[in-house]
Amino acid sequence: MTRIPRSHPRYRSLMIRERLVEGFKRGLVVPEGLIAHGRGEAFDYLLGEVSHPFALEAERATVAWLLTARRPVISVNGNYAALAAREIRGLAEATGAMVEVNLFYRTEERVKRIWRYLDEVGVPNLLPWDCEKTHIPGLESPRGITCRDGIASADFVLLAIEDGDRTEALVRAGKVVSAIDLNPFSRTAQTASITIVDEAIRATVNMERMARSMTREEALEARRSYDNLEVLKASFAAIFERLSHASKAGRPPAPSGGHEPLGSL
Amino acid sequence: MTRIPRSHPRYRSLMIRERLVEGFKRGLVVPEGLIAHGRGEAFDYLLGEVSHPFALEAERATVAWLLTARRPVISVNGNYAALAAREIRGLAEATGAMVEVNLFYRTEERVKRIWRYLDEVGVPNLLPWDCEKTHIPGLESPRGITCRDGIASADFVLLAIEDGDRTEALVRAGKVVSAIDLNPFSRTAQTASITIVDEAIRATVNMERMARSMTREEALEARRSYDNLEVLKASFAAIFERLSHASKAGRPPAPSGGHEPLGSL
Numbered sequence: 001m002t003r004i005p006r007s008h009p010r011y012r013s014l015m016i017r018e019r020l021v022e023g024f025k026r027g028l029v030v031p032e033g034l035i036a037h038g039r040g041e042a043f044d045y046l047l048g049e050v051s052h053p054f055a056l057e058a059e060r061a062t063v064a065w066l067l068t069a070r071r072p073v074i075s076v077n078g079n080y081a082a083l084a085a086r087e088i089r090g091l092a093e094a095t096g097a098m099v100e101v102n103l104f105y106r107t108e109e110r111v112k113r114i115w116r117y118l119d120e121v122g123v124p125n126l127l128p129w130d131c132e133k134t135h136i137p138g139l140e141s142p143r144g145i146t147c148r149d150g151i152a153s154a155d156f157v158l159l160a161i162e163d164g165d166r167t168e169a170l171v172r173a174g175k176v177v178s179a180i181d182l183n184p185f186s187r188t189a190q191t192a193s194i195t196i197v198d199e200a201i202r203a204t205v206n207m208e209r210m211a212r213s214m215t216r217e218e219a220l221e222a223r224r225s226y227d228n229l230e231v232l233k234a235s236f237a238a239i240f241e242r243l244s245h246a247s248k249a250g251r252p253p254a255p256s257g258g259h260e261p262l263g264s265l
Numbered sequence: 266m267t268r269i270p271r272s273h274p275r276y277r278s279l280m281i282r283e284r285l286v287e288g289f290k291r292g293l294v295v296p297e298g299l300i301a302h303g304r305g306e307a308f309d310y311l312l313g314e315v316s317h318p319f320a321l322e323a324e325r326a327t328v329a330w331l332l333t334a335r336r337p338v339i340s341v342n343g344n345y346a347a348l349a350a351r352e353i354r355g356l357a358e359a360t361g362a363m364v365e366v367n368l369f370y371r372t373e374e375r376v377k378r379i380w381r382y383l384d385e386v387g388v389p390n391l392l393p394w395d396c397e398k399t400h401i402p403g404l405e406s407p408r409g410i411t412c413r414d415g416i417a418s419a420d421f422v423l424l425a426i427e428d429g430d431r432t433e434a435l436v437r438a439g440k441v442v443s444a445i446d447l448n449p450f451s452r453t454a455q456t457a458s459i460t461i462v463d464e465a466i467r468a469t470v471n472m473e474r475m476a477r478s479m480t481r482e483e484a485l486e487a488r489r490s491y492d493n494l495e496v497l498k499a500s501f502a503a504i505f506e507r508l509s510h511a512s513k514a515g516r517p518p519a520p521s522g523g524h525e526p527l528g529s530l
Contacts, residue, residue, distance in 0.1 A: 021296075031286040031299055038303020039310075046307075140270055165273055185310040185517050187274065229515045236511035243505065 013041065013049065016083065016201060023082020027113050030105050033079045036161055043182040044199055046239045048252060051206055054234035055198035057226070062158055062178040062194050063210045064222035066095040069156035069176070073127075075102045080160040080180075080200055081114045085121040087204035092124050094211035097158070100127045100150035104163045106142040139169045151175075160200045164188045180204075184235040194228055197235040278306070278314065281348065281466060288347020292378050295370050298344045301426060308447040309464055311504045313517060316471055319499035320463035322491070327423055327443040327459050328475045329487035331360040334421035334441070338392075340367045345425040345445075345465055346379045350386040352469035357389050359476035362423070365392045365415035369428045371407040404434045416440075425465045429453045445469075449500040459493055462500040 008014060020037050023029040051059075066072045074097050076088060081101070092099050101114045108129075115129035131147035138144070143166060146152045157170055160180035164187025170177045171191055179192035180203045189195045196203050214222075245253040269279045285302050288294040316324075331337045339362050341353060346366070357364050366379045373394075380394035396412035403409070408431060411417045422435055425445035429452025435442045436456055444457035445468045454460045461468050479487075510518040 017300075031289050032282055034296065034299040035282055035285065035303040035306065038300035039306040040303070041300070042304045042307030164275060183307065183310060184511070190516055232515040233512055236508055236515070240505075240508040240512045243508065247501075247505075 013044070016199070017041070020079065020082050023078065026082075026117070027110065028082045028117060029078040030110075032105060033077075033082075033161075036079060040161065040182040040199070043184075043239075046242060047182065047197070047235075048238075048242060049199070051198050051202045052235070052238050054231045054238070055196055055203065056206060058178070058194050058196040058228070058231050059198070059203055059206045060210055060214075060222050061226035062196060063095065063207050063214055064219035064226075065156045065176055065178065065194070066091075066097045066158065066207075067211060067214060067219045068216065068223065069154075071154045072097040072156040072158070073151050073154040074099045075151055075157055075159040075162070076100065076114065076118065077103050077159075077161065078105075078110065078114055081118060084160075084201045084204045085118055085123065087201055087208065088118070089121055089123045090208040091204050091211065094208050096125065098125045098127055098150060098154075099123055100131075100147050101129060102146055102151060102159075104143055104166060106145060136166070136169050137173060139166060144169070159188075160203075162188050164191060167191045184232055184239075189232070192228070194226065195232055195235070197231075278309075281464070282306075285344065285347050288343065291347075291382065292375065293347045293382060294343040295375075297370065298347075298426075302344060305426065305447040305464070308449075308462075308504075311507065312447070312462070312500075313503075313507060314464070316463050316467050317500070317503050319496045319503070320461055320468065321471060323443070323459050323461040323493070323496050324463070324468055324471045325475055325479075325487050326491035327461060328360070328472050328479055329484035329491075330421045330441060330443065330459070331356075331362045331423065331472075332476060332479060332484045333481065333488065334419075336419045337362040337421040337423070338416050338419040339364045340416055340422055340424040340427070341365065341379065341383065342368050342424075342426065343370075343375065343379060346383060349425075349466045349469045350383055350388065352466055352473065353383070354386055354388040355473040356469050356476065359473050361390065363390045363392055363415060363419075364388055365396075365412050366394060367411055367416060367424075369408055369431060371410060401431070401434050402438060404431060409434070424453075425468075427453050429456060432456045449497055449504075454497070457493070459491065460497055460500075462496075 076099055101111050112129050118126055127147045127150040133145050134148045134152045136144040136146055151157055154175055156176045158178045162179055167177055167179055167188040168191045176193045178194035179188045180196040180200050181189045184197050242252050269276055285294055341364055366376050377394050383391055392412045392415040398410050399413045399417045401409040401411055416422055419440055421441045423443045427444055432442055432444055432453040433456045441458045443459035444453045445461040445465050446454045449462050507517055
């Protein structure tokens with residue numbers, strides 16, 4: 001792994017990028033995934049690289065569903081695995097949710113590689129890579145392939161950095177879908193039931209911590225009171241306000257209001 | 266090439282991404298180019314993925330220069346070649362401009378590969394890859410290497426997705442420089458004489474079409490009346506207005522005002 005000095009002002013962002021590049025070299029991530037990450041980095045700049053209150057709210061609602069849904073599943077693709085395998089382990093442990101490797105650019109070889117990587121890291125509740133398969137209605141093969149006992153029969157799915165078509169198909173299939181996506185304009189962000197406009201590692205760390213202390217009553221209340229349209233509006237407003245500030249000051253505002261988890265980097 | 270079904274709502278953006286990944290696999294594009302593309306995608310989201318009136322104005326001025334300059338040159342790097350080789354062919358045919366392969370991350374091997382790719386696609390007026398070389402003043406080797414009969418002696422240069430340092434050096438050398446760059450904040454965008462805030466394929470298709478019908482009189486008038494500061498302001502304003510709308514509605518406004526070319530995807 002490339003050595004980034006801890007003193008580098010962009011240490012955290014560069015380490016995140018390094019995780020992805022490592023994942024690319026290991027065959028977990030496709031070149032398209034590098035492009036998607038670059039897009040995310042740009043939006044994270046616009047957001048100030050912190051977990052805003054609207055993100056924490058969506059994360060809280062997601063944890064509430066993970067704790068109280070009948071069959072909650074965390075869907076993991078190459079980027080999410082490369083970025084946040086250890087954090088996914090923590091979230092799966094804290095919630096008991098099942099974990100399924102599910103890819104847009106699907107090859108069985110890559111599914112196996114990602115599955116093995118998650119298994120090595122110690123992610124629990126992993127659906128077997130050779131699970132019995134079925135199709136999500138409305139998605140042509142191989143994009144629609146999923147485990148019969150996983151996403152196909154889930155009532156709640158958490159996904160990250162996901163294709164908009166797939167997100168939409170899951171919502172159409174009647175599932176509650178929470179999506180981690182730094183771009184609030186994306187079809188995934190616009191289609192999801194719960195939109196987490198936050199970086200994947202930050203979001204997952206936050207959710208693990210929330211899951212360890214949330215009561216069932218709090219979870220049911222968080223589900224009831226959640227309003228995704230307000231969260232989307234607030235995410236656009238945050239970008240707007242930062243740009244507005246920058247258009248007057250010539251620089252972005254100092255981080256505030258947001259919450260930066262300690263994380264593991 | 267990965268199969269993206271035509272029915273996918275983001276077919277166009279995904280196919281653009283596929284062109285770049287193909288170019289990466291062929292050794293035309295470097296990994297840095299993939300991340301740069303992702304950044305461009307983020308700004309294209311902010312812009313609504315259409316060619317706005319300010320982009321069309323800059324494209325019109327660029328065509329005017331390509332048609333009337335003494336020695337106009339189209340500078341092509343790895344990303345531009347991978348994205349828009351066929352469209353560059355059309356623009357070079359329509360304007361008679363010379364085409365030079367010129368790279369920031371320069372290796373002679375990659376120059377040759379890109380040159381051969383453009384040649385295969387049928388791009389006319391290609392300066393030989395083994396042209397007599399000279400240096401752009403103020404740019405350390407190998408970033409400053411250029412063809413003596415190409416960019417070095419050009420009075421007008423069109424470039425795309427280019428490094429800010431190089432753009433600046435060309436402007437300092439007294440050339441009129443037009444730059445295609447989706448990020449109006451970038452140093453390239455801020456430094457160029459003409460800034461085309463548009464996606465490279467869309468911009469090149471638009472310019473070819475304009476070049477086929479523009480008269481010399483119209484070209485001279487377009488040169489005279491062009492105001493890049495107004496174009497830059499309008500590009501920031503477009504992003505600002507879209508964000509302002511989205512912060513109230515929770516979603517971006519429907520595309521309008523912009524012009525989406527049919528293109529070739």
